[in-house]
Amino acid sequence: MDFNRTQGLKKDSDFRKVYKHGKSFANRYLVMYILKNKSENSRIGISVSKKVGKAIVRNKVRRRIKxxxxxxxxxxxxxxxxxxxxxxxxxKDANYDEIEKSMKHLIRKSEMYI
Known part of the structure; x- marks a missing residue:
């Protein structure tokens, strides 16, 4: 999951560190944790629980978030x-526009916009 300036967060230990030491922001559709890292690039991780639905639904949600x-x-x-x-x-009931709006809201709330 490489974007222009972002890489993927893959290791379980990395996820746990962000959960434990990071700051969280939440709204109806998403919870976002952020933690300053020691590199100049950002890393993103996406977690979709089995509570959301079967694999097809979870993958669709993951693709929309990405x-x-x-x-x-x-x-x-x-x-x-x-x-x-x-x-x-x-x-699982949200369309792409709602997910996009939700994500922008969390980024603004965390004051991470440039």
Whole structure:
């Protein structure tokens, strides 16, 4: 999951570190954790629980979150952060526009826009 300025967050230990030490922001569809990292690039992780639905639904949600980040946020967010998005159960009924709006809201709330 490489974007222009963002790489993927893959290791379980990295996710746990962001959960434990990071700051969280939430709304109806997403929970976002952010933690300053030691590199100049940001890393993004996406977590979609089995509570959201079967694999097809979870993958669709994951793809929508990734695409929304890539198109709207990747270039406009401060670099050097680990960011984890956790999908809430209500997201399975959301369309792409609602997910995009929700993600932008969280980024603004966290004051990470450049």
């Amino acid at each position: 695409e929304s980040y890539r198109l709207n946020i990747d270039e406009n967010v401060k670099s050097g952060y680990d960011i984890v998005f956790i999908a809430r159960v209500a997201i």
